[in-house]
Each structure stands twice: as structure tokens, then as C-alpha cells.
Amino acid sequence: MEYENPYSNAKQFWSAVKTKFELDTQRTAPVKPFVTLTFAQSLDAKISSANKQQILLSCKESMVLTHHLRTVHDAILVGVGTVLTDDPRLNGKRIVTYFLLADIVGRYMIRFVEPSEYETAHNPTPVILDTNLRIPENARIIHYHKQDSRCKPPIIVCSPTAYNSSSSKKSTLESYGAKVITVDEADCDVSGRPTIGAILVALGGQGVRSIMVEGGSQIIGSFLKEQATSTNSTIDLMIVTVSPKIIGSLGTGPTDSIVLDGSPPAIELKDQMYKQFGCDFVVASLL
Ligand SMILES: NC(=O)c1ccc[n+]([C@@H]2O[C@H](COP(=O)([O-])OP(=O)(O)OC[C@H]3O[C@@H](n4cnc5c(N)ncnc54)[C@H](OP(=O)(O)O)[C@@H]3O)[C@@H](O)[C@H]2O)c1
Numbered sequence: 001m002e003y004e005n006p007y008s009n010a011k012q013f014w015s016a017v018k019t020k021f022e023l024d025t026q027r028t029a030p031v032k033p034f035v036t037l038t039f040a041q042s043l044d045a046k047i048s049s050a051n052k053q054q055i056l057l058s059c060k061e062s063m064v065l066t067h068h069l070r071t072v073h074d075a076i077l078v079g080v081g082t083v084l085t086d087d088p089r090l091n092g093k094r095i096v097t098y099f100l101l102a103d104i105v106g107r108y109m110i111r112f113v114e115p116s117e118y119e120t121a122h123n124p125t126p127v128i129l130d131t132n133l134r135i136p137e138n139a140r141i142i143h144y145h146k147q148d149s150r151c152k153p154p155i156i157v158c159s160p161t162a163y164n165s166s167s168s169k170k171s172t173l174e175s176y177g178a179k180v181i182t183v184d185e186a187d188c189d190v191s192g193r194p195t196i197g198a199i200l201v202a203l204g205g206q207g208v209r210s211i212m213v214e215g216g217s218q219i220i221g222s223f224l225k226e227q228a229t230s231t232n233s234t235i236d237l238m239i240v241t242v243s244p245k246i247i248g249s250l251g252t253g254p255t256d257s258i259v260l261d262g263s264p265p266a267i268e269l270k271d272q273m274y275k276q277f278g279c280d281f282v283v284a285s286l287l
Contacts, residue, residue, distance in 0.1 A: 010068040040241040046251030061278030073212040079219040080130035126154040153177035221257035
């Protein structure tokens with residue numbers, strides 16, 4: 001069978017998606033940042049296993065795509081729930097492994113040597129939506145930029161109430177390099193969370209032109225709900241990896257946290273591109 005380089009495939013796919021959909025991912029302020037919503041799901045539409053435990057769904061080829069997508073966005077956004085369960089670092093580093101897997105040692109071995117392309121690769125600014133500053137002070141995302149100078153310190157978006165009641169937590173997080181930003185009280189919903197629209201405006205104000213929204217379940221739900229109910233488009237592009245696995249009814253789905261009227265469909269996707277990455281199937285859809 002012909003050997004396929006997963007890193008080249010990832011770059012080619014992103015380039016083809018940008019060309020076909022005529023994407024402008026480098027919009028300049030004060031316009032809303034470009035938003036790519038992306039996640040990996042099982043064949044029965046679950047993104048995590050029972051009790052929201054992290055589960056590895058993507059195969060190595062689609063994982064390379066995910067990490068390449070991180071490097072082509074200014075920021076990568078998750079909710080505090082994902083930080084609490086997965087403790088992610090949210091960078092593009094795993095590309096290194098697969099870049100080498102593809103280009104140096106071939107299909108069956110992995111070596112951790114850094115190629116020159118990675119030295120200059122862009123790493124996105126991590127953004128965490130965390131209304132009440134619940135993020136642990138020792139979370140890897142808070143400290144990782146000090147271990148690797150190519151990585152950026154995170155932006156944490158919280159509510160104005162958290163700002164007052166947890167000011168010592170805010171100062172501690174800032175002392176580690178994190179930027180803690182808030183939105184006006186009027187821009188929070190009934191549960192006190194900053195609205196997605198206000199978050200995007202606030203991030204645009206920080207110079208963020210493109211955001212890759214990676215999850216988890218509640219964050220994906222909130223972005224989809226905003227897309228379904230707002231008159232302005234929130235999500236520009238969706239890239240979903242479908243993995244040939246069945247999780248079962250205890251798993252969590254991407255829309256479990258929201259109610260959408262499904263008839264007619266709450267969101268109509270405009271145009272699609274499909275590609276197989278290893279054993280996974282990736283669909284990119286324009287909204
Ligand atoms: N398969 C994938 O691609 C993928 C990707 C990422 C994560 N995951 C999985 O997803 C699971 C975590 O999902 P999760 O739902 O527990 O956590 P989450 O969606 O990452 O974070 C949810 C939390 O974010 C905060 N938040 C702030 N603003 C929000 C808003 N506007 N809308 C919704 N939430 C907001 C809320 O806490 P406050 O109210 O306290 O702010 C909420 O509890 C993990 O199992 C993880 O492994 C899967």
C-alpha cells in the first residue's frame with residue numbers, strides 16, 4: 001500500500017478547505033474573530049465516555065490534522081470542564097511526533113526529535129471559559145508556557161462577579177502569566193456566564209482574529225445554540241472527526257447540554273468537504 005504522510009495530508013486538507021470555502025481566517029479587529037468549531041466523536045455521536053471521562057477517539061492521522069489546525073488559528077478555546085478532566089496543554093506539539101513518524105522513521109516507529117519546521121510553528125493562545133475562576137492553580141495550561149517558550153500564556157474569561165469575589169485567585173493566576181479578562185455584567189446570561197457573543201467581542205479586543213473551539217460538551221453546545229438562535233453567524237466552520245468506535249448511552253454527546261428545536265434542523269450546514277484520515281472520517285462544513 002502506498003505510504004501517505006499524515007502531516008502533508010493535514011496541510012493539504014486545510015489548504016483545500018480554505019480554498020473551496022474562500023475562508024478569511026485573518027479578519028482584522030473590530031470584526032468578530034473567525035470561529036472553527038472542531039471535535040472528535042464516536043460513530044454513536046459521543047465525545048467523552050461515562051462521567052465525562054476523557055477518551056481517545058482520534059486515530060494518529062486525524063490527530064495530526066487536529067494539531068495542524070491548532071497551529072493555523074490564533075487561539076484555541078475550551079471550557080473549564082475540559083481543564084478539570086483532561087488537564088490539557090493545548091498546543092501544536094504532537095505534530096512533532098507524527099511529522100517525524102511520517103518523514104524520518106516511517107510508519108512503525110516514533111522518535112522525539114524536533115524538526116526545524118516545528119521550531120517556527122505557531123502555537124495558539126489557549127483560552128479558557130471559566131465563569132468563577134475554578135481553574136486549578138496548578139493546571140498544566142497555566143504553567144506550560146514557562147516550560148516551553150514557544151507556547152503562549154492563557155487567557156481566562158470570567159464573569160465580573162468572579163473578578164470581585166476571587167481577586168486573590170485572579171492575582172495568583174496573573175502572577176503565573178495568565179491574562180484574566182471579563183465582560184460587562186449586562187453581557188452575562190441568567191446563570192451569570194458571559195455570553196458567547198460577548199466572549200468573541202472580548203477576544204477580538206485582545207487581537208485574536210481566529211479561534212479554534214475544541215470543547216468540551218457544554219462549550220460545543222453553547223456555540224451551537226448561539227449559532228441556532230442568534231441573528232449573526234457565530235461559527236464559520238465546523239470540522240468534525242468521526243471515529244469508528246461505539247461509546248454507548250453513558251457517554252456525552254456534543255449537544256447534550258442544550259435544547260434545540262430539531263424540526264426543521266436547528267442549523268443547516270451550507271457546504272461540505274470529506275476526507276478519510278487513517279480509520280477516521282473528517283467532515284468540514286461551512287456555516
Ligand atoms: N472529543 C473531543 O473532541 C473533546 C474535546 C474537548 C473535550 N472533550 C471532553 O469533554 C468533556 C468535558 O466537557 P464538559 O462539558 O464537562 O466541559 P467543558 O464544556 O469543557 O466546560 C464546561 C464549563 O465551562 C464553563 N463555561 C463558561 N462559559 C460557558 C458557556 N458560555 N457555555 C458553557 N459552559 C461555559 C462552565 O463552568 P462555569 O459555569 O463554572 O464557568 C461549564 O461547566 C471531557 O470528558 C473532555 O475529555 C472532548
